[in-house]
Amino acid sequence: MKIVNVPSNGRAQFKKNWKFCVGTGRLGLALQKEYLDHLKLVQEKIGFRYIRGHGLLSDDVGIYREVEIDGEMKPFYNFTYIDRILDSYLVLNIRPFIELGFMPKALASGDQTVFYWKGNVTPPKDYSKWRDLIVAVVSHFVERYGIEEVRTWPFEVWNEPNLVNFWKDADKQEYFKLYEVTARAVKSVDPHLQVGGPAICGGSDEWITDFLHFCAERGVPVDFVSRHAYTSKAPHKKTFEYYYQELEPPEDMLEQFKKVRELIRQSPFPNLPFHITEYNTSYSPINPIHDTPLNAAYIARILSEGGDYVDSFSYWTFSDVFEEMDVPKALFHGGFGLVALHSIPKPTFHVFAFFDALGEELLYRDPEMIVTRRNDGVVALILWNLVMEKGEGFEKEIIVDIPVPFSNIFIKRQIINEQYGNPWIVWKQMGRPRFPRNKMVETLRQIARPHTLTERREAMDGVLRLSVMLRKNEVTLIEIEHVNDETYSYVGLDDKELTSYFS
Structure with a gap:
C-alpha cells in the first residue's frame, strides 16, 4: 500500500x-x-x-x-x-x-x-x-x-x-x-x-x-x-x-x-x-x-x-x-x-x-498518478496500474490524502480496466465476430463506457482521505467537488416515505 x-x-x-x-x-x-x-x-x-x-x-x-x-x-x-x-x-x-x-x-x-x-x-x-x-x-x-x-x-x-x-x-x-x-x-x-x-x-x-x-x-x-x-x-x-x-x-x-x-x-x-x-x-x-x-x-x-x-x-x-x-x-x-x-x-x-478533465494547476504527480485542480475548484486526479505481465491479480491500493477547503464533498469516479470499459474482451466472448450484427454492435457500445461510481463524503480536518484499489491495467478518473446542498428548499420532502428505499 x-x-x-x-x-x-x-x-x-x-x-x-x-x-x-x-x-x-x-x-x-x-x-x-x-x-x-x-x-x-x-x-x-x-x-x-x-x-x-x-x-x-x-x-x-x-x-x-x-x-x-x-x-x-x-x-x-x-x-x-x-x-x-x-x-x-x-x-x-x-x-x-x-x-x-x-x-x-x-x-x-x-x-x-x-x-x-x-x-x-x-x-x-x-x-x-x-x-x-x-x-x-x-x-x-x-x-x-x-x-x-x-x-x-x-x-x-x-x-x-x-x-x-x-x-x-x-x-x-x-x-x-x-x-x-x-x-x-x-x-x-x-x-x-x-x-x-x-x-x-x-x-x-x-x-x-x-x-x-x-x-x-x-x-x-x-x-x-x-x-x-x-x-x-x-x-x-x-x-x-x-x-x-x-x-x-x-x-x-x-x-x-x-x-x-x-x-x-x-x-x-x-x-x-x-x-x-x-x-x-x-x-x-x-x-x-x-x-x-x-x-x-x-x-x-x-x-x-x-x-x-x-x-x-x-x-x-x-x-x-x-x-x-x-x-x-x-x-x-x-x-x-x-x-x-x-x-x-x-x-x-x-x-x-x-x-x-484535468485542470492546469498541478498539485502532485508520480509515475502512477497525477492530481490537478481546475479553474472551477474541482480537484481531478487520475491513477493507473500498468501491468505488462501475464496472469491474474496485480491489484494495488493507493491512499491519497487531499486537502480541501470545504467539508461536504461529492465524488465521482470513472473506471476502465480489464473488466470495465473493455469492449475487446466482450467481443472475444461473442466469438470474435468479424462483421458483427447490429445488436452485437449495440452491446459493444454499451460495454465501451467507463464504470461510474459516486458517493457523498465529509472531509476530516480539511483533508479528504481516498482509498483507491486499482485492478490490473486500470485507469481511473476521480473528480472531487463541493456540495451545495439544496435539500432544505424542498417543501414536504421526506425520503422515509419511500417504501424500502430510505430508513
Missing part, C-alpha cells in the same frame, strides 16, 4: 501538450462517413487542435495531374477533394497539421510505393515542378482559408525519410534537397508560414543533428523539429493478420523525448519547438495491444509527463478507419485508433477523455 499526501497548492502547470495534435490515416479517408463520425465523437469528448495524416499529394486526393497541351505535358492542379477534406476538419474545430507528401505518380522519379494504397516514396523527377506544386497548394490554402488562418498550420516535409520504406534508399542528402526546395517554396508564399522536419522515426537521431546543421549552413528555413516515437520491439511472431511485439516500458518513450530535446538544445537552433508527430506503443496497425486496457494504462504516463519535454505529441491515430495494411479484416484487428469500427470507443479513448 502506498500513501500520498497531496500539497494544498500547486507549484507548476500541467501542460496539456498532448491535445495539440492527433494522427489520422491517409487524408483521402476523410471522404468516408464513418471516418467523420469518429472524428466528431473524438472532438466532442476530447477536442484536439490539429490533425496530421499522410497522402496529401498522393493520387487518391487528386491534386496533381499532368495534361497534354500543344504537345507538351503541363501540370493541372485539382483541389476538389482537399477542399472537401479540410472544410470537414474545420467544421469539427480541428486544423490540419500539413504533411507534404507523398509523390504524385506523374511527378515521381520511380515506382516504389508503400502501403495498400500505394503512396509513392521516390523523389520528384523534376524539382522545379515539385516547387511549383508546393507553391500552388499553399497559395490555394491561403486564398481559400485566409493568410491568418494558414499561418497557424504547421507544414511538415515528408514522413520518416530515414526508412527505405518511406523514402527511396533512405537517402539523407536527397531528403535535405527535397526539404530545402520545399521549405523555400512554402516561405515564398508567405515568410510567416511554419515549416519543419525531418519527421524521422526513432533509431536515427543523427538525422536531427545533421538536418539542423544543414539548415544552418545553407540558411534553409526551419521553424520546428519533428520526430516519431514508438516503444515496441521487433515482432516475435507475425501472422497474416497480426503482429505480436513486446514493449519497452513507458520510461523508454519519455527518454526518447528528452534525448531529442537535448540534441535540439545543442544545435544551431536551440530553441526550436519540438513536435512528436506520431507516437503509440506498437508501430504496427495490426497489433492487438492497441485494442486493450494495457495500451490505455501504458499511455497514461506518457500523457502525464510527455508535455514536460515536447511542445506536442500526436497519438497515432484517432480512428480505425485506416488502410495501411489493406482494408481492416475484422472489428477488432489491432488498429491504431482510439475509436474502433462502428464507432466503438477503445479503453485508450477514455484515457484521453479522462486527461481532458
